[in-house]
Amino acid sequence: MTHVASAADVPVSESLEVAKVRSWKAPIAFAVFTIAAVLLFIVFSRDGDTTFKLSNDSDAIVLPPLVMSARGAGIVVTILLAVITGVSAWRTINYKNTWLWLVAVYVVLFLTGFFAWAAAGGTVPLPGFLLGTVALSAPLIFGSLGGVISERSGVVNIAIEGQLLAGAFTSAVVASVTQNPYLGLIAAMVAGMLVSFVLAAFSIKYFVDQIIVGVVLNVLVLGLTSFLYSQVLTSNTPLLNSPPRFQRISIPFLSEIPLVGPVFFRQTIIIYVMYVAIALVYWGLFHTKWGLRVRSVGEHPQAADTVGIRVNTTRFWNVSLAGAIAGFGGAYFTLGSVGGFTKDMTAGAGFIALAAVIFGQWNPIKATLAALLFGFATNLQNMLGALGSPVESEFLLMLPYIATILAVAGFVGQSRPPAASGQAYRKS
Incomplete structure (x- = not known):
């Protein structure tokens, strides 16, 4: 009589082995970039030395510049990239994920080779480049934090663009009239919250489609601020x-750390608040009762209602909080960067912040890193243009959006939004 193996007959180790799934995303992405490195750094290599400036002349500790041959650096970097690609493929074959630190090393190596190739015969001012990246990322980070809070509570915040723009406009006017930038910050938060009030009222109380309300609010704020x-x-x-602009504040000792200090610890008060906001939102969402309530109404509002949580009230106030955070970020345009309001000055930053929320898998830390990625890509476009890179200007304009596609295709896993995000809750 033939014995039919049952589930109980299969060893646990074998059943676990069957359940393993290979993910080829990282090796494929590495292979694509490695092929690009071969083409750029070897086939179309450039002659000349590239100078990496590691500090400013005014820094307390001045590091000597790093000089490397564009052609030699390209060859070495390409070989290392190929080795990392092989390691990633080998781990995938053995049902193992690619180490996160290996991804970071790969990115640093590729960027080093790319900078050496693009700036052959010139100088790459790393402190200025990194400082510009943080500056361009700041509004995106505030917007993404607001988006994470809103969507974690179950409301899709398409209106981040309008909240940023309202905060920029209001902060400029109030700070100009009062000559007090701190009052401008408060006004920006109020303006962002007012935009959120409208979003919350229509989508939560009157059950209007959240996407439609958000789009309408963006158009309304853009038209109103442009008219005014x-x-x-x-x-x-x-x-x-x-409006008066915030001056940079240097934190003793930390601001003197070579390369890192001037970038992160010689900043305006808005950037320092950003650091605190990232930590508070992460800690609040995952380590406090408030965060548990927010996540519960975003994942399973019926269950939250059953245990006594007022779902719509919780959503309303958290959407308002998200608007205040985004409005605060909008103030950076006028009080920390440009120094005045111009028409449509956010230029789609709210939509990029919304993309950062999705790429960051609705996690404050990951969303912050995604926002930094977009800021990096935008600043890379500016720097390559200033260095006279051989890359065509049209391609440079596409860099932030190409970074978006590559992030989704290669380095961002499958994203699952909060289960009740975008769904109005009707109490039964």
Whole structure:
């Protein structure tokens, strides 16, 4: 009589082995970049030495510049990239994930080779480049933090763009009239919260589609601020559109650390608040009762209602909090960067922040890293243009969006939003 093996007859180790799944995303992405490195750094290599400037002349500790041959660096980097690609493929064959630190090493090596190739015969000012990356990422980080809070509570926040723009406009006007940038920050938070009030009222109380409300709010805020800028601010710029900017504050000792110090610890008060906000949102969402309530109404509002949590009230106030955070980020445009309001100055930053939320898998830390990626890509476009890179200007303009596609295709796993995100809750 033939014996039919049952589940109980299969050893646990074998059943676990069957359950393993290979993910070829990382090796395929590495292979694509390695082929690109072969083409750029070897086939179309450039002659000349590239100088990497590691510190400014005014820094307390001045590091000597790093000089490398563009052609030699390209060959060495390409070989190392190929080795890492092989290691990643080998681990995938053996049902093992690619180490995160290996991904980081790969990215650093590729960027080093790319900078050496693009700036052959020139100088790469690393402190200035990294400082610009943080500056361009700041509004995106505030917007993504607001988006994470809102979507974790179950409301899709398409209106981040409008919240950033409202915060930028209001902070410029209030700070100009009062000549107090701190009052401008408070006004920006209020403006962002007011935009969120409208989103919350229509989507939570009146069950209007959240996507439609968010899009309408973006168009409304853009039209209103553009009209007021053209009709009011331009005719009285000294009074209404000349806000004082925050000065950089150096943190003793930390600001003197070579390369890192001037970038992260010689910043304005808005950037320091950003550091605190990232930590607070992460800690609050995953280590406090408030965060548990927020995540519960976003994942399973019926269950949350059953244990006494007021679902719609929780959603309303958290969407408002998200708007205040995004509005605060909008103030960076006028009080920390540009120094005045201009028409449509956010230029789609809210939508990029929303993309960072998705790429960051609705996690504050990951969303922050995704926002930094977009800021890096945007600043890379600016720097390569200034260095006279051989890359065509049209391609440089596409860099932030190419980074988006590559992030999704290669380095971001499958994203699952909160189960009740975008769904109105009707109490039964």
